[in-house]
Amino acid sequence: TQLLEQSPQFLSIQEGENLTVYCNSSSVFSSLQWYRQEPGEGPVLLVTVVTGGEVKKLKRLTFQFGDARKDSSLHITAAQPGDTGLYLCAGVQGASGAGSYQLTFGKGTKLSVIP
Amino acid sequence: DAGVIQSPRHEVTEMGQEVTLRCKPISGHNSLFWYRQTMMRGLELLIYFNNNVPIDDSGMPEDRFSAKMPNASFSTLKIQPSEPRDSAVYFCASSFASGGPDTQYFGPGTRLTVL
Numbered sequence: 001t002q003l004l005e006q007s008p009q010f011l012s013i014q015e016g017e018n019l020t021v022y023c024n025s026s027s028v029f030s031s032l033q034w035y036r037q038e039p040g041e042g043p044v045l046l047v048t049v050v051t052g053g054e055v056k057k058l059k060r061l062t063f064q065f066g067d068a069r070k071d072s073s074l075h076i077t078a079a080q081p082g083d084t085g086l087y088l089c090a091g092v093q094g095a096s097g098a099g100s101y102q103l104t105f106g107k108g109t110k111l112s113v114i115p
Numbered sequence: 116d117a118g119v120i121q122s123p124r125h126e127v128t129e130m131g132q133e134v135t136l137r138c139k140p141i142s143g144h145n146s147l148f149w150y151r152q153t154m155m156r157g158l159e160l161l162i163y164f165n166n167n168v169p170i171d172d173s174g175m176p177e178d179r180f181s182a183k184m185p186n187a188s189f190s191t192l193k194i195q196p197s198e199p200r201d202s203a204v205y206f207c208a209s210s211f212a213s214g215g216p217d218t219q220y221f222g223p224g225t226r227l228t229v230l
Contacts, residue, residue, distance in 0.1 A: 031216045042119070042206050042221025043158070050216065088158065092216045101210075101217050102171065103148075107157035 003027075004091055004106035012112040016078050021109040023089035024071045030092050032072045033103065034063055037086040048092070079113045086110050117141070119222035121207050127228045133195040136225045139188055140209030148219060149182055149192050150206040158206070164190065165212060176201075197229045 005024045013019055023032070031050040035043035047056050049065035049072060056063045060083075062075040076083055087110075090103040120139040128134055140147050148163040162172040164184045172182070179198070184190040194201055204224045210217035 033216065040223070042208070042224055044221070045218050048216050048218075101212070102160060102163065103219065104160075105158040 004089055004104060006087075006089060006106035006109050008109060009107070010110050010112075012114065013079055015081060015113055015115050018075070018077050019079060019111070020073055020075045021087055021111070022071070022073050023106055025091060026070065027091070028069050030069075032065055032069070033090045033092060034072070034074055035088040035090060035105075037088060037108070038084075043086075043088055076111075079111075081113045081115050084111055084113050119207055119209050119220055121205075121222035121225050123225060124223060125226050125228075127230065128197055129230050130198055131196045132229075133193065134197045134201075134227060134229075136192040136194075136205050136207075136227070138190045138192070138207030138222060140190070140207070141220055142188065144209035144211050144220075145187070146210045146212045146217065147184060147190050148208040148210075149190070150208065150221075152204045152206060152224070153202075161192070194227075197227075199229045202227055202229050 007022050031048055033048045034046045036046055037043040047063045052067045052069045054065045060077045064073050086108045088105050088108045090105045093102045122137045146165050149161040150158050151161055152158045161174045162182045163170055167184045180194055182192045204226050206221050206224045208219040208221045210219045
């Protein structure tokens with residue numbers, strides 16, 4: 001079983017602060033996805049990173065995939081209350097021949113941004 | 116466009132009762148996934164289908180759980196008999212398998228409480 005460890009588990013910060021959350025594994029993934037989940041809803045995909053060392057930006061969010069494709073980080077600049085939610089990373093495993101990809105999720109980082 | 120539809124949104128039942136959760140994937144998607152989310156274990160893949168065929172059910176906890184996908188627009192997850200430890204939020208997700216890392220679209224979930 002390929003495990004993804006996310007840290008920190010909980011994070012509470014003031015509006016305007018910067019933060020970084022981490023996703024680590026001992027296994028190599030073909031790619032990695034980040035999702036955000038709000039209370040009472042399902043996770044929503046934010047980004048997919050594919051290449052080792054890749055950096056993707058989504059407004060104030062910066063995602064990085066480790067060179068060895070075992071870890072990833074999410075950095076939020078000037079956090080806003082609207083960023084509050086559960087951030088999940090998911091390692092992507094190809095299901096050869098089956099035509100679909102499985103996701104292995106970390107347990108997430110619960111972020112609260114206080115106005 | 117309608118997203119993934121799940122019903123019911125909330126289910127409260129007594130131990131030993133049969134529970135059936137329902138999912139309608141996004142039209143045109145060919146892969147469907149059932150997940151379970153708890154505080155302790157996070158988001159776990161139970162089973163997934165590709166073109167209505169079960170591909171991997173290794174995440175199904177035990178024989179009390181079963182899932183079917185009789186056609187491309189409907190799937191069920193059944194628990195019989197239910198136990199208190201089955202209490203969790205159950206998510207259905209769908210995607211279009213295109214040969215690369217898919218985007219999985221999650222439904223709003225069914226919150227199951229077994230008393």
